[in-house]
Amino acid sequence: MKRSRPELALLLAILLMAAALRLPAIDFDLPYILHPDEPAVIRISRDIFAGGDLNPHFFDYPSLVFYANALAYTPLYLSGRLTGEFDARDDIVALDSLAMGAVKTRQPAAVLLNRGLSLLCGLGTVVLLYAIGRVLYDRASVGLVAALLLAVWSQHAYHSRIVTTDAMVTFFIVLAFFMAALIFRQGNTWHYVGAGLAVGLATGTKYNGGMIALAVPLAHFLRAGWGGWRDLRLYASGVVALLAFLLTTPYAILDYPAFSAAFFGVTEHYGRGHAGMEGDTLAWYTTFLWTSTTITPLLALVQIGRGLRQRSKPTLLLAAYPVAYFLFIIRFEVRNDRTILPIVPFLFLLAAVLLVDLAALARRAPRRATRWALAVLLVALIGAMVIYPAGRALRDNRLLAQEPSPITAANWISANLEPGARVVLEAYGPYLDPAVFDVTVLNNLAEHPPEWYAEQGFDYLIAAGGMYGRYVNDPARYPDEARRYEQLFERYELVRAFEDGLGRKVRIYRVR
Numbered sequence: 001m002k003r004s005r006p007e008l009a010l011l012l013a014i015l016l017m018a019a020a021l022r023l024p025a026i027d028f029d030l031p032y033i034l035h036p037d038e039p040a041v042i043r044i045s046r047d048i049f050a051g052g053d054l055n056p057h058f059f060d061y062p063s064l065v066f067y068a069n070a071l072a073y074t075p076l077y078l079s080g081r082l083t084g085e086f087d088a089r090d091d092i093v094a095l096d097s098l099a100m101g102a103v104k105t106r107q108p109a110a111v112l113l114n115r116g117l118s119l120l121c122g123l124g125t126v127v128l129l130y131a132i133g134r135v136l137y138d139r140a141s142v143g144l145v146a147a148l149l150l151a152v153w154s155q156h157a158y159h160s161r162i163v164t165t166d167a168m169v170t171f172f173i174v175l176a177f178f179m180a181a182l183i184f185r186q187g188n189t190w191h192y193v194g195a196g197l198a199v200g201l202a203t204g205t206k207y208n209g210g211m212i213a214l215a216v217p218l219a220h221f222l223r224a225g226w227g228g229w230r231d232l233r234l235y236a237s238g239v240v241a242l243l244a245f246l247l248t249t250p251y252a253i254l255d256y257p258a259f260s261a262a263f264f265g266v267t268e269h270y271g272r273g274h275a276g277m278e279g280d281t282l283a284w285y286t287t288f289l290w291t292s293t294t295i296t297p298l299l300a301l302v303q304i305g306r307g308l309r310q311r312s313k314p315t316l317l318l319a320a321y322p323v324a325y326f327l328f329i330i331r332f333e334v335r336n337d338r339t340i341l342p343i344v345p346f347l348f349l350l351a352a353v354l355l356v357d358l359a360a361l362a363r364r365a366p367r368r369a370t371r372w373a374l375a376v377l378l379v380a381l382i383g384a385m386v387i388y389p390a391g392r393a394l395r396d397n398r399l400l401a402q403e404p405s406p407i408t409a410a411n412w413i414s415a416n417l418e419p420g421a422r423v424v425l426e427a428y429g430p431y432l433d434p435a436v437f438d439v440t441v442l443n444n445l446a447e448h449p450p451e452w453y454a455e456q457g458f459d460y461l462i463a464a465g466g467m468y469g470r471y472v473n474d475p476a477r478y479p480d481e482a483r484r485y486e487q488l489f490e491r492y493e494l495v496r497a498f499e500d501g502l503g504r505k506v507r508i509y510r511v512r
Helices: 005-024 038-051 064-071 074-083 108-137 138-152 154-159 166-185 189-205 207-224 227-230 232-248 255-273 281-293 295-310 313-329 339-366 367-402 405-416 450-453 465-472 478-493
Strands: 095-101 103-104 424-425 437-440 459-463 493-499 504-509
Touching: 005 108, 005 138, 005 154, 005 367, 005 424, 038 064, 038 108, 064 108, 064 166, 074 138, 095 424, 095 437, 095 493, 108 138, 108 154, 108 166, 108 313, 108 339, 138 154, 138 339, 154 166, 154 339, 154 367, 166 189, 166 207, 166 313, 166 339, 189 232, 207 227, 207 232, 207 313, 207 339, 227 232, 255 313, 281 295, 281 313, 281 339, 281 367, 295 313, 295 339, 295 424, 313 339, 339 367, 405 459, 405 493, 405 504, 450 478, 459 465, 459 478, 465 478, 478 504
Parallel strands: 424 437, 424 459
Antiparallel strands: 095 103, 459 504, 493 504
16 A cells, blocks of 8 residues: 555654653753663663673673664764864773662763664654554555554653663664564565564563564465465574564573573563562552553454454454553562553554544445544543643653752752762662762661661661652561661651652761
8 A cells, every 4th residue: 555645744743742851851850861771771871882792691681782872882982083172982981870760971972873773763763653553554544543553651751751662662662563464465575584583582672572572474364275284485584583572682592690680580580579579460450551551452452342243353463462461561569660561552452443443434435424423532532641641741851851869959958058968879769979978878777776876887878769659668578677767767857858740759878
């Protein structure tokens, strides 16, 4: 089906909208880095670029995200060589890190290049949704509606501007499904190769990305029938996926002991729990989807039901991965937004099919009153699915443009605390210059009883809501930690408290 100019114009408009919701806040905290996981990716990527050692020595994630972000420094390095600013690759300097969430960079441009890579992955995912709708259902409208829903979704906008695995793995997962859709519709040899490559890259970005491999044989057998087991291209696709994973994570073999220990450690961690991100997994994911995408999950479930009743192969193919993945992740104790992020684009596609069919039904309705009723329903549904998430994304951008409370706290501390003061800082707190203050870093202040801090002669304690909140807000699960925090807050004098529009809190207590 030939693409029309209006169709391409709409796609461009959606892509510009996606960029407009992601790009303005991409530097929201620089030169500080407040996200707890960004510094690990940046640190390893920088070490690979600066030192040339391709072994990341860290396998909680596969290695593609590190190699890709290391390459992202190339434009900055080359421009620095031309201007005489850089003499060697290690002039891309390391981050200054005190604790998780208390990090500062001396080269914000380098971090922006890393975040720009996430941005490109996010925008690429929007385009891929359009392509999937066009290929799988032979209707550009399905792809355009799905692309619009993803473009305005605030959670995807957020992950598209931070340096983590999540925007990248979602891109490769959706790319792998796009290749699976081509296998289902056409079945050319290069589609099998492309699908295997995309599956391998998804797995090489984040281990859970490998589950998209389910879509490839399903697409193959839906097209070829059970006799398709004789087609060697299916198995070749699996070989390509394995090779792509090993090429992007070569030290899975070359440093197997470290790789296996980390891989099984991550699996155990998700099963055991993570403070502040554990328990009530099914209810938490359901609530998250409902509150962030409005009625999308409901429409997706309706479309899955329609697909089963109609025995619609495209819908069965589209629904298989998100259903299997959702059933997989609710088995774990740990739950968070980024874990469920990869399946939300599929929910948007399923919902888009239902909305487009509803629009067609409205046009065909014999009675004018019925047409008007369906049209009003359709406008209401799309409005709820677009206006509310877009409003949340705009609100987040507005709040991110304000000074974050950890930075406000850091500035206040620099101006008001005496140089050389002995300060205890917990994770998610403000970055303090260790050349000015005597800083002791703890993961959380509940590691010690309140009286310990006075006995050790500390002057100030800095409590961060990102850490203490997970305990004091759930005393039933963490009774000991919650009690210690409450005792600490009662024992010592609260000097200043800071909170920003996104709920990030910092408290400063005087010990003596």
